[in-house]
Amino acid sequence: MVDKEKTIRNRESEFRSLFDDIPLGYQSLGADGRLLEVNKTWLKILGYRKEEVIGRWFGDFLPESERKRFQDRFPLFHVIGDIKNERFEMLRRDGSRLYATFDGCIGRDEKGRFLQTHCIMYDTTEQRRSEEQLRESEERFRTAFEYAAIGMALVGVEGRFLQVNLSLCRMLGYSMQELLETDFQSISHPDDLQLSEECMRQMLEGEVYSVQFEKRYIHKSGHLVWVQLAASLLADSQGKPLYFITQVEDITQRKEAEQKLALLAAALEQTVESIAIIQTNGKIEYVNPAFERINGYKREEVLGKDFRDLKSAHQDDFSYERVWKLLARSEVWTGRTMQRHKNGTLSEVETTISPIRNEMNVVTHYVAIERDVTHERQMERQLRQAQKMEAIGTLAGGIAHDFNNILGAIIGYTEMALLKTPSENNVMRNLEQVLKAGDRAKELVKQILTFSRQKDEGFKPLQVSLIVKEVLKLMRASLPTTIEICQDIPNTSSLIWADPTQIHQVLMNLCTNAAHAMREKRGVLHVSLRDVELDSEAVIRYAGMNPGSYVRLTVQDTGHGMSPAILARAFDPFFTTKCLGEGTGMGLAVVHGIVQSHRGSIHVDSEEGRGTTFHVFLPKFKNKVSNEMGPGFNVLPRGNERILLVDDEAALADTVRQMLEHLGYNVLASTSSQKALEIFRANPDSFDLLITDHTMSRLTGIELAKEVVRIRPGFPIILCSGLGEAIFSENIVKSGIREFLTKPMFMGDLATAVRRALQSGKSPTGDLS
Incomplete structure (x- = not known):
């Protein structure tokens, strides 16, 4: 019995020795969480003596922040049965901290009731610190990655984006999620895919470790983004490729600058102006091909030569010295000189020599630009002629406006007098003649307005061949048989x-003028019509024309022709070579105005004794033709509505008022647009229609219409003017004005327009702003 007890004690001693000396801490907790047992390693780790810890609550050895977590988790151990990888931060006796990890099991009695925990404690402080350092390193990498100023991405070996930063997202216009759901191939320019995939292959096969190249990505909005891409391959410890890490720098602006420089270089080489870049010492550093063409010298003949050696080709000694003094003061010289080509021919050139400054504002070079203006000088005469015609046209338009007001009163009062004159009275015939004369005067004003390009009525898609054939039939009947058509x-x-x-x-x-030129002898009138395409080179010989598609009408005669002096004045108003009574001199002037109003151009070639040729170019109409026809009236319409009439010409206001009252309307007439506005503002519902002149002092017709519609939206308005409708068409569309009447107006036109405007009262009115 004694030996058995001794054996047990020996085993207990051995177990205790093993228990205390193992390099792992041990602890046992009772049901209340108090320490029942610890070994020496546990005490050594925490720096306590055994009597200081047995019976104490385990939470006493934890920081305040950990106690609540232990308190919450310890009851779970009663149920779980196993303790796996439980981590707590603990306090040593000296107050320092350590990280401990616990693994263990639950001890129970024979009835399965909880007795205590048995746990092995590992000091994982160093491991935890390594993990934290790793996390900090990863966090620093992640922060540097995500907030880098350039684009960065981790790309899988198959090409899919694994991770991208904000800069790359902003650069390409995609969200992070959108990029992570795609691969680089789908957003790369198709022409750059082969280069990208070849670089990937070289890294995957170990030919290179990293690559750098330029490529294009397609922005989400569709435009191209040029980038400088640097990529490296990351592999695991066994050398298995993991992913590519790429740096992406946006170089779009740089590429655009390079393209602009290339374009500039190409422009210098291809421009028609001669360009020479000269050093401050006078040595020629660069000339473009146009220099060779204009001057006749090859590039290799002048490069490195002194620019002043060519002075005889530019200007005389005095002029040259003056130019060089200006350049020495960093000033710009511009002028025209006669240029002698290497082969001896002369041409007029416009030359500009300017200093070129560097970023320090120091002159380093001069640039000389020469342009051959020989042809331009020939065109200037035509331009002066066009400007003269425009000035005369403006004057004619002003005269026509005033004359229209006078005619309006004459026609209006005559129509009213006719209404009150018995048909058997001789005065009736005289008044009818006055009205006919007024109508002829109205047509004359139309011609003047046509010449001044202020008339644009009756325009529609037109097949010119039908008009030409009709005119030639008329001409054949009126021309003598000595003229062949x-x-x-x-x-x-x-x-x-x-x-x-x-x-x-x-x-x-044109045909009448041609016939007149051939009236003294036999001749041929030739008329042709052709569709022509004029390119930029073809329109050079026709001033004021743009490249495009035209219909060309040609009228040619074999008459006496014109001298240069007469040719220069051919389109002048009231200029004629015909005898008194044979012509007014307005024919060709009106023709010029009509062609200009149709956005066309007319040109004449003539030589004394060899006939004259007129070419009329009219632009083709390419839009679809509408077959809609406007409504008309077979009888003079009447009404009884109340009309506000405004015209600053008292005579016109009076005659139009009488016309409207004769048609049954109640009319309030005013010669002041401001007073009329005050009347309307005071009682806007008392009127059904506004008829206003356009050109009035202080408040124009358009401005009056604007205020009236603002007060009463949808109110019908008729605008009257003697200058034609075209210049008001845009304002009419915007303002919602229902009708436009050209002065002078006849009662029938007025009656029709008034009725139409009143019946359109439900139409929406546009914005006048």
């Missing part, structure tokens, strides 16, 4: 946007 007119021709009456007038005038 030859025509080259296709059965069909392209459409133009034109007024048929005005085109008819153009051809009649």
Whole structure:
């Protein structure tokens, strides 16, 4: 018995020795969480003596922040049965901290009731610190990655984005999620895919460790983004490729700058102006091909030579010295000189020599630009002629406006007098003649307005060949048999946007002038019509024309022709070579105005004794033709509505008022647009229609309409003017004005327009702003 007890004690001693000396801490907790047992390693780790810890609550050895977590988790151990990888931060006796990890099991009695925990404690402080350092390192990397100023991405070996930063997202216009759901191939320019995939292959096969190249990405909005891409391959410890880490720098601006420089270089080489870059010492550093063409010297003949050695080709000694003094003061010289080509021929050139400064504002070079203006000098005469015609046209338009007001009163009062004159009275015939004369005067004003390009009525898609054939039939009946008519007119021709009456007038005038030039002897009148395409080179010989598609009408005669002096004044108003009573001199002037109003151009070639040729170019009409027809009235419409009439010409206001009252309307007339506005503002519902002149002092018709519609939206308005409708068309559309009347107006036109405007009262009114 004694030996057995001794054996047990020996084993207990051995177990205790093993228990205390193992390098792992041990602890046992009772049901209340108090320490029942610890070994020496546990005490050594925490720096306590055994009597200081047995019976104490385990939470006493934890920081305040950990106690609550232990308190919450310890009851769970009663149920779980196993303790796995439980981590707590603990306090040593000296107050320092350590990290401990616990693994263990639950001890129970024979009935399965909880007795105590048995746990092995590992000091994982160093491991925990290593993990924290790793996390900190990863966090620093992640922060540097995510907030880097350039784009960064981790790309899988198959090309999918694994991780991207904000800069790359902003650069390409995608969100992070959108990029992570795609691969680089789908957003790369197709022409750059082969280069990208070849670089990937080289890294995957170990040929290179990293690559750097330029490529294009497609921004989410569709435009291209040029980037400088640097990529490296990351592999694991066994050398297995993991992913590529790429740095992406946006170089779009740099590439655009390079392209602009390349474009500039190409422009210098291809421009028609001669360009020479000269050093401050006078040595020629660069010349473009145009320099060779204008001066006749090859590039290799002048490079490195002194620019002043060419002075005889530019200007005389005095002028050259003056230019060089200006350049020495860093000033710009511009002038025209006669240029002698290497082969001896002369041409007029416009030269500009300017200093070139560096970023320090120091002159380092001069640039000399020469442009051959020989042809331009020839065109200036034509331009002066066009400007003269424009000035005369403006004057004619002003005269026509005032004359229209006078005619309006004459026609209006005459119509009213006719209404009150018995038909058997001789005065009736005289008044009718006055009215006919007024109508002829109205047509004359139309011609003046046509010449001044202020008239644009009756325009529609027109097939010119029909008009030409009609005119030639009329001319054949009126021309003497000594004049032969030859025509080259296709059965069909392209459409133009034109007024048929005005085109008819153009051809009649040109044919009549041609016939007059051949009246003293036999001759041939040749008229042709062709569709032509004029490119930028073809329009050089026609001033004021743009490249495009045209219909060309040619009228050619074999008459006496014109001298240069007469040719220069051919389109001047009231200029004529005809005898008194044979012509007014307005024919060709009106033709010029009509062609200009149709956005076309007319040109004449003539030589004394060899005839004259007129070329009329009219732009083709390419839009679809509408077949809609406007409504008309077979009888003079009447009404009884109340109308506000405004015209600052007292005579016109009075005659229009009488016309309207004769038609049954109640009319309030005013010669002041401001007073009329005050009347309307005071009682806007008492009127059904506003008729206003456009050109009035202080408040124009458009401005009055604007205020009236603001007060009463949808109110019908008729605008009257003697300058034609075209210049007001845009404002009419915007303001919602229902009708436009050209002065002078006849009672029938006025009655129709008033009725139409009143019946359109439900139409929406546009914005006048």
